[in-house]
Amino acid sequence: MADRSWSGDVSAHETVGAGAEDGFLPLSERRLTVLSGPSGVGKSTVVAELRRAHPEVWLSVSVTTRRPRPGEVHGVHYYFVDGDEFDRLVAAGELLEWAEFAGNRYGTPREPVLKKLAEGVPTLLEIDLEGARQVRRSMPEALLVFLAPPSWEELEKRLRGRGTEPEDVIARRLAAGRIEMAAESEFDLTLVNTSVQDVCRRLIALMTDPQGVTTTTNREV
Numbered sequence: 133m134a135d136r137s138w139s140g141d142v143s144a145h146e147t148v149g150a151g152a153e154d155g156f157l158p159l160s161e162r163r164l165t166v167l168s169g170p171s172g173v174g175k176s177t178v179v180a181e182l183r184r185a186h187p188e189v190w191l192s193v194s195v196t197t198r199r200p201r202p203g204e205v206h207g208v209h210y211y212f213v214d215g216d217e218f219d220r221l222v223a224a225g226e227l228l229e230w231a232e233f234a235g236n237r238y239g240t241p242r243e244p245v246l247k248k249l250a251e252g253v254p255t256l257l258e259i260d261l262e263g264a265r266q267v268r269r270s271m272p273e274a275l276l277v278f279l280a281p282p283s284w285e286e287l288e289k290r291l292r293g294r295g296t297e298p299e300d301v302i303a304r305r306l307a308a309g310r311i312e313m314a315a316e317s318e319f320d321l322t323l324v325n326t327s328v329q330d331v332c333r334r335l336i337a338l339m340t341d342p343q344g345v346t347t348t349t350n351r352e353v
């Protein structure tokens with residue numbers, strides 16, 4: 133994987149700034165934003181910073197069968213449920229999307245998302261690639277943002293440095309990461325995570341002020 137520190141923090145695929153005539157809503161009407169990217173890239177740090185600095189954005193809280201990490205709070209970071217409860221939510225159609233990731237299941241509760249969107253509140257989902265694809269199909273007006281690491285080496289370093297997962301889990305997450313990295317072009321836009329503050333600034337601009345997207349360039353690989 134090529135080093136990306138040269139690329140600035142934003143690159144855009146073809147749909148950025150597109151109008152309704154090409155089948156996509158203008159950015160100003162894309163109230164639902166999906167943030168995705170490989171495990172370890174820093175999505176949850178970005179989300180934590182958004183939560184702190186931008187309470188006007190509503191962050192969906194996912195349901196997961198994964199066990200809580202130290203410091204994670206039920207109802208804040210995730211709703212931690214067992215497999216039976218997850219099965220029930222799927223069967224009842226209560227999840228907008230769901231996917232299995234590295235041996236656990238994760239899903240987005242449907243109703244709160246639809247409610248926030250109906251209220252016109254900028255809404256963010258932080259989900260994996262499979263989930264992003266499902267949202268693309270069911271809500272094509274959503275803006276899909278890919279968070280990329282400055283380099284593959286950096287991603288591996290961050291994943292190991294977290295120190296919360298055993299080696300086999302890290303290996304599964306890295307394998308999933310390679311697949312996620314290969315899917316970058318499916319997203320509307322890529323933000324390279326060189327700085328959490330920059331990524332948050334860009335995300336807020338995208339979600340609340342479409343004019344904030346001014347320095348878009350096509351990604352060079």
Ligand code: 5GP
Pocket residue numbers: 168169170171175194195198229230231233238239240258259260261262263264
């Ligand atoms: P983690 O276990 O590190 O919190 O999350 C693992 C992966 O699951 C991350 O890529 C994260 O974005 C993804 N994820 C978290 N919540 C959801 C969700 O509701 N749906 C889907 N599809 N993926 C999720």
